[in-house]
Amino acid sequence: MISVGSPVASTSGAIAGILAFKVLGKTMSPIQFLAVSLITIGLIVLAILEKKEAEKEGLIKMNEKDKNID
DSSP: OOOSHHHHHTTHHHHHHHHHHHTSOOOOOHHHHHHHHHHHHHHHHHHHHHHHHHHHHHHHHHHHHHHHHO
């Protein structure tokens, strides 16, 4: 399973770019917008996959507990 901290820490550049654009009024090229968008989409996909994996592991653990009770 992928650590959640590593991908989130890797987004600091994208977050800094967004903040510079919004707060400081800096301009961004289309390629920079594309890069920020890809990072954001990647994080969303990663979060969805992590949630599904956690739910799957939770169901497996619950089934194992039910078997031990019987």
